Amino acid sequence: MKKTNIFLSFIAIATFVVALAGCTKPKDGAEGAAGKDANETCKLCHNANVVEAASTQYELSKHSWGEAAFAEAGNTGCGPCHESEAFKYVCANNTPSTFTLSTTTNKWTNDYASVSTAAYGEISCFTCHSSLHSTYGSADLPALTTVAPVSMTFFAGAKTINLTQDGGISNLCVKCHQPRPFTASGQNGRILNYDSLKNFPTDVFFDTTLTTNRLKPGYRTHTHYGTIGAIYAGVGFAGIEFPGTLSYTNSKHTTETSCQDCHMATVSGAAGGHTFKAEGNLNGCNVTDCHGAGTVTTSATDPYLGAVKTEIKGLLGQLAAKLQQGGREIMNRNADATTNLWYGHTTNNYDGYLNIYDPINNPTGSTTSFKANSTSGFSAAQIAFNNTLPKLMLTNAQFGSIINFQMCLREYSLGIHNYKYTKALLTNSIAILP
Numbered sequence: 136m137k138k139t140n141i142f143l144s145f146i147a148i149a150t151f152v153v154a155l156a157g158c159t160k161p162k163d164g165a166e167g168a169a170g171k172d173a174n175e176t177c178k179l180c181h182n183a184n185v186v187e188a189a190s191t192q193y194e195l196s197k198h199s200w201g202e203a204a205f206a207e208a209g210n211t212g213c214g215p216c217h218e219s220e221a222f223k224y225v226c227a228n229n230t231p232s233t234f235t236l237s238t239t240t241n242k243w244t245n246d247y248a249s250v251s252t253a254a255y256g257e258i259s260c261f262t263c264h265s266s267l268h269s270t271y272g273s274a275d276l277p278a279l280t281t282v283a284p285v286s287m288t289f290f291a292g293a294k295t296i297n298l299t300q301d302g303g304i305s306n307l308c309v310k311c312h313q314p315r316p317f318t319a320s321g322q323n324g325r326i327l328n329y330d331s332l333k334n335f336p337t338d339v340f341f342d343t344t345l346t347t348n349r350l351k352p353g354y355r356t357h358t359h360y361g362t363i364g365a366i367y368a369g370v371g372f373a374g375i376e377f378p379g380t381l382s383y384t385n386s387k388h389t390t391e392t393s394c395q396d397c398h399m400a401t402v403s404g405a406a407g408g409h410t411f412k413a414e415g416n417l418n419g420c421n422v423t424d425c426h427g428a429g430t431v432t433t434s435a436t437d438p439y440l441g442a443v444k445t446e447i448k449g450l451l452g453q454l455a456a457k458l459q460q461g462g463r464e465i466m467n468r469n470a471d472a473t474t475n476l477w478y479g480h481t482t483n484n485y486d487g488y489l490n491i492y493d494p495i496n497n498p499t500g501s502t503t504s505f506k507a508n509s510t511s512g513f514s515a516a517q518i519a520f521n522n523t524l525p526k527l528m529l530t531n532a533q534f535g536s537i538i539n540f541q542m543c544l545r546e547y548s549l550g551i552h553n554y555k556y557t558k559a560l561l562t563n564s565i566a567i568l569p
């Protein structure tokens with residue numbers, strides 16, 4: 136479904152390559168018989184339809200205006216997905232997403248990191264387009280930094296996502312838009328064995344009275360924000376696949392479409408193209424042969440869009456309602472539309488964090504929340520207050536369902552990315568909880 140690239144037809148006329156760094160005409164005018172000069176090759180890209188159009192659209196993209204690249208600058212572990220130079224570093228060095236055991240500390244550390252000399256840079260044209268300005272010629276633009284299969288950090292490299300449609304372009308997106316791993320932070324830092332959550336659902340996962348806890352849940356115990364890649368790849372790649380009435384299958388999107396079909400579709404309003412936004416732009420949906428004879432509409436009951444979102448929103452609400460202990464909810468609510476990136480995605484405005492007291496990150500949920508499992512950094516008054524709160528206890532089924540809730544809320548599209556799989560994950564999680 137790849138669009139014809141208008142730009143490529145421009146390129147065909149350009150054979151003149153200038154290896155210089157300035158838009159001046161070659162000095163030796165006598166040799167310029169072909170009548171082409173540096174300005175002309177520059178104009179292949181530097182014109183209203185190509186670079187200028189993409190740059191203007193890009194201003195609307197959160198890649199451009201988001202603050203994360205500044206906030207996480209200098210951090211080598213966050214860099215591979217947040218900082219341009221770090222992303223290019225892990226691509227160029229094929230940095231593995233494995234964990235390694237340190238013989239001195241006896242702890243496992245995540246290998247998926249850049250080096251500190253490359254831990255900076257805002258996401259820009261040069262992040263995704265690897266060859267810009269390498270020849271200043273026609274071949275510079277189509278090349279992307281990576282389309283290689285993506286070794287998943289969530290599984291410490293044990294699983295690899297490979298979305299081959301449209302030349303694997305989606306792999307570029309998934310390299311960053313993938314969930315982050317849960318580790319046994321209470322023990323040796325090794326990646327959690329997710330299968331044990333599925334295979335022994337009634338076993339205790341966490342109990343403050345035990346010394347064997349693999350992980351001590353806190354407010355920020357989460358899959359991170361980029362779960363889309365995993366949900367999109369679907370069966371075997373995301374979540375805890377509890378057995379249940381629904382079998383795990385993928386929607387057609389997994390194999391028939393690529394991220395840019397919907398996120399870089401022909402511009403409509405403030406979406407499409409290099410805004411990377413899908414919201415409100417149905418140009419990507421209404422492509423011939425995609426949804427039968429029907430046309431996808433913005434109607435709340437549209438079978439391909441509105442109805443799917445309503446159903447998944449309902450299932451998220453049902454799962455959150457079951458995730459409770461002693462009448463207290465385990466999932467956190469946040470009714471602030473500016474800080475909750477999933478505001479409106481559930482009726483109660485869950486944000487995927489846990490309802491655990493944290494004077495810095497979760498001070499307002501305090502009276503209805505659970506006791507924090509670590510009080511380091513708390514004042515004496517905060518510790519005293521923390522001690523009045525009930526302790527959280529979790530079974531494997533509950534912790535697995537928390538992961539599934541986070542995966543399905545934080546894929547952002549309320550099921551559009553992979554409806555069948557999202558529905559099965561949520562439905563079977565709801566059924567397994569008492």
Ligand code: HEC
Pocket residue numbers: 153155156157158159173174176177178179180181186190259260267268271272273274275276
């Ligand atoms: C294959 C496409 C392409 C060609 C050919 C090209 N550029 Fe660029 N250039 C870009 C892109 C993309 C950007 C980034 C635009 C942005 O950040 O909005 C850019 C940015 C620039 C900048 C801004 C500084 C920077 O590095 O971000 C300068 C200066 C520049 N180009 C000069 C030139 C000159 C001079 C030529 C011809 C010798 C040329 N470019 C040819 C694609 C191209």
Ligand code: HEC
Pocket residue numbers: 197198200201202203204215216217218222258262263307308309310311312394395398411412413476
């Ligand atoms: C280098 C890593 C990286 C790559 C590659 C990447 N993204 Fe992103 N993307 C991010 C980050 C990080 C953010 C959030 C930026 C922030 O908050 O500052 C983001 C934000 C977005 C958003 C806005 C999300 C929101 O909450 O509004 C969309 C949509 C998006 N990306 C789609 C894509 C698509 C489609 C591709 C592939 C063509 C892609 N991204 C490639 C890292 C990446």
Ligand code: HEC
Pocket residue numbers: 201202203207210212213214215216217288310311312313314315359360361476547
């Ligand atoms: C495997 C890739 C990956 C890694 C590693 C990663 N992030 Fe992210 N992060 C993302 C993506 C993708 C998004 C944007 C998701 C979206 O909005 O759709 C994001 C979003 C965020 C946001 C939300 C930004 C906002 O707009 O509110 C914060 C904060 C953040 N990350 C912090 C961190 C920190 C801190 C680290 C390191 C400890 C880190 N991230 C490591 C992929 C990653």
Ligand code: HEC
Pocket residue numbers: 137140141142185186187189190191193198258259260261262263264276277279304307395409
């Ligand atoms: C998050 C990754 C990403 C970033 C950032 C990005 N691009 Fe692209 N760009 C793509 C992808 C993917 C394609 C489609 C490639 C294909 O279809 O072969 C593309 C295609 C293009 C094209 C070809 C024409 C078109 O629209 O199909 C141009 C021109 C272009 N990009 C310019 C830019 C400029 C200028 C910037 C910076 C302002 C930029 N890109 C930033 C991913 C990115």
Ligand code: HEC
Pocket residue numbers: 305308309312363364367388392393394395396397398412413414415419546547548549551552
């Ligand atoms: C079939 C169309 C389709 C495909 C394919 C698709 N998306 Fe989406 N995506 C959507 C829709 C629809 C939304 C929800 C937009 C809204 O908020 O209404 C969305 C939301 C998102 C968001 C949150 C952005 C926001 O503004 O809320 C990100 C990030 C994202 N998708 C990334 C991706 C990535 C990465 C891929 C490829 C692995 C992908 N998408 C493939 C349709 C699609």
